[in-house]
Structure formats: structure tokens, C-alpha cells
Amino acid sequence: MSKLNILFIINPISGGKNKLKIPALIDAHLDRTKFNPNFAFTEYVGHAAEIAEEAANKNFDVIVAVGGDGTINEVAAKVMQQNKILGVLPFGSGNGLARFLKIPMNTVKAINVINKCKVSVIDTATFNEKCFFNMAGMGFDAHISSVFAGNKSRGLSGYVKLGLQEMFSYKPQTYQITVDGKEYSRKAFVISVANSSQYGNNAHISPKASVTDGLLDVCIVKEFPLYKIPVLAYQMLRLKTDNSNMVEIIKGKNIHISRIKEDAIHIDGEPYFMGKEIAVTVNPLSLNIITPDYEA
Numbered sequence: 506m507s508k509l510n511i512l513f514i515i516n517p518i519s520g521g522k523n524k525l526k527i528p529a530l531i532d533a534h535l536d537r538t539k540f541n542p543n544f545a546f547t548e549y550v551g552h553a554a555e556i557a558e559e560a561a562n563k564n565f566d567v568i569v570a571v572g573g574d575g576t577i578n579e580v581a582a583k584v585m586q587q588n589k590i591l592g593v594l595p596f597g598s599g600n601g602l603a604r605f606l607k608i609p610m611n612t613v614k615a616i617n618v619i620n621k622c623k624v625s626v627i628d629t630a631t632f633n634e635k636c637f638f639n640m641a642g643m644g645f646d647a648h649i650s651s652v653f654a655g656n657k658s659r660g661l662s663g664y665v666k667l668g669l670q671e672m673f674s675y676k677p678q679t680y681q682i683t684v685d686g687k688e689y690s691r692k693a694f695v696i697s698v699a700n701s702s703q704y705g706n707n708a709h710i711s712p713k714a715s716v717t718d719g720l721l722d723v724c725i726v727k728e729f730p731l732y733k734i735p736v737l738a739y740q741m742l743r744l745k746t747d748n749s750n751m752v753e754i755i756k757g758k759n760i761h762i763s764r765i766k767e768d769a770i771h772i773d774g775e776p777y778f779m780g781k782e783i784a785v786t787v788n789p790l791s792l793n794i795i796t797p798d799y800e801a
């Protein structure tokens with residue numbers, strides 16, 4: 506069998522971890538009987554997408570996002586267009602999609618998953634035409650990601666610190682939400698549209714979400730008094746939000762969200778401004794991705 510051409514696209518800032526030694530580590534552990542490896546470091550926002558597009562149009566079979574959900578987002582959109590295969594080495598702050606797929610956080614173990622090259626096909630989705638793979642949404646978390654944008658250093662502690670600072674002044678708004686034709690009006694602290702259940706770092710906003718069911722989970726985190734934050738955190742860590750009076754979950758394929766004020770939205774954790782009207786659609790079984798050979 507001829508060897509697969511594999512490109513590792515490394516985001517040097519994701520997760521706030523130093524990645525200069527990553528190519529050497531990959532070189533030491535990648536199965537050279539299967540793969541011809543190449544490496545590229547990103548230099549700016551959007552660079553991973555440019556590199557991935559060029560590679561997917563050329564002779565690369567497998568393109569690996571070395572980073573978090575934002576890096577996966579840039580790379581996966583291009584991989585999907587050319588029907589190539591995505592790999593993931595998790596190096597983000599949250600690593601939502603990688604955690605959901607049970608891709609190991611340990612780099613050598615994650616390289617071994619790539620070595621086995623078991624390919625699964627998963628659902629993806631679009632938020633006003635922009636693809637997402639793990640989660641997109643609006644409200645407090647999107648606001649935080651927009652305030653955090655431009656930070657040269659990433660990492661969980663920075664997000665948490667900023668979140669605690671902003672929480673007291675944030676004002677939730679009312680959203681008009683349509684899910685497969687049914688209408689809901691909700692005042693919400695956060696609205697997440699989830700492909701996977703993973704909010705990142707093993708917090709689950711929608712415990713029964715599946716990346717192969719052809720459905721998205723609209724998770725409405727209701728307005729709540731701040732003293733209830735530990736309750737919400739507990740429910741998310743213990744996979745209990747689906748029986749919660751703090752979160753309402755509605756499954757569907759075609760979603761429309763309308764709001765009065767144009768706040769930031771986030772797509773796989775990265776901030777955007779897309780106007781007041783958001784159309785969300787699922788693209789069933791549309792991305793080839795390397796997953797562990799145990800059940801994801």
C-alpha cells in the first residue's frame with residue numbers, strides 16, 4: 506500500500522502551550538510505514554484555513570489540526586470541501602470535539618490514534634453559512650470570547666478570570682427561536698447549538714448530543730441568579746443538564762434565532778458578528794475524521 510501524505514498544521518498559541526518540540530515528537534512516534542509527514546506552523550488568525558485549503562487541493566490525504574476547536578474549525582472546513590481526512594492532536598484550552606470523540610489528551614497516545622487511522626464520518630453544521638463542528642452559540646460565553654479575542658496567549662485560566670469579571674455586568678436578552686417550525690421566546694444567559702455534548706474541559710451542556718444522529722441540540726441556559734453558578738457547573742460536569750431547571754434542550758435540524766441586539770456569537774469558541782438573524786442547519790455525516798478504535 507502506498508504511504509499517505511499527512512500534514513500537521515500547528516497553532517502555536519492554542520491552549521497557551523509551547524509547541525516548538527511537537528514536530529520532533531511526531532517524528533519519533535508516527536508510523537513511517539503508513540505516513541509521509543509534513544509540518545506547518547500558523548502565523549495569524551485564518552492561516553490554518555489557508556494552509557489546509559492548499560494542502561487539501563494538493564496531494565495530502567490526511568490533514569491534522571494541532572490545536573483546539575478554533576484550529577479544528579479552520580482546518581476541517583477545508584478538509585470537508587475536498588473530502589479528505591481530518592486528524593486531531595488536542596492542544597487547545599477546551600478541546601471540546603476531541604474530548605467528545607475520546608481522542609486522548611496525551612500527545613503520544615493521540616499520535617497512536619492517528620497511526621491506526623480508523624476513519625469515522627460525523628455530522629457538521631452551519632451558522633449563517635459558516636461551518637461549525639463542536640458548538641456555536643450566543644450570549645455570555647460568546648461575549649467573553651469576543652472580549653478575549655486578540656489575546657496572544659490562550660489557556661483556561663484566562664477565560665475563567667475574564668468570565669468572573671464580566672459576569673456581574675452582563676445583561677441577558679430575549680431570543681425568538683424556531684426549531685423545525687416550532688417557535689419559542691426565551692430570555693437566556695447563553696444559547697448553545699451543540700453538535701457534540703462537550704462544552705470543553707469535560708463540561709457537558711447537552712449530555713445526549715450525538716455527532717452521528719443528524720440532529721443539533723439547542724441548549725437554552727435560562728437567566729439565573731449568580732449564586733446558582735455552582736449548581737450549573739455541577740450539572741454540566743455531572744452530565745445532568747437535561748433534567749435541569751436551568752437548561753432547556755430542544756433537538757432539531759433547522760433552527761432560526763432572532764434577537765433585538767446584535768451581540769457577538771461564537772463558532773467553535775471563536776467570536777464573530779453576523780447580524781441579528783442566525784440560521785443554523787445540520788449537515789449529516791459530512792466530515793471524515795480519525796477517531797480512536799474504541800466506541801466514541
Ligand SMILES: Nc1ncnc2c1ncn2[C@@H]1O[C@H](COP(=O)(O)OP(=O)(O)OP(=O)(O)O)[C@@H](O)[C@H]1O
Pocket residue numbers: 516517518519520521547548549550551552553572573574575576577579596597598599600601657659660705773774775
Ligand atoms: N500564530 C497565531 N497568532 C494568533 N492567533 C492565531 C495564530 N495561529 C492561529 N491563531 C488563532 O488562534 C485561535 C484559537 O485557537 P484554538 O481554538 O486552537 O485554541 P484555544 O482557544 O486555546 O482552544 P479551544 O478552542 O479548544 O478552547 C484560532 O481562531 C486561530 O485562528
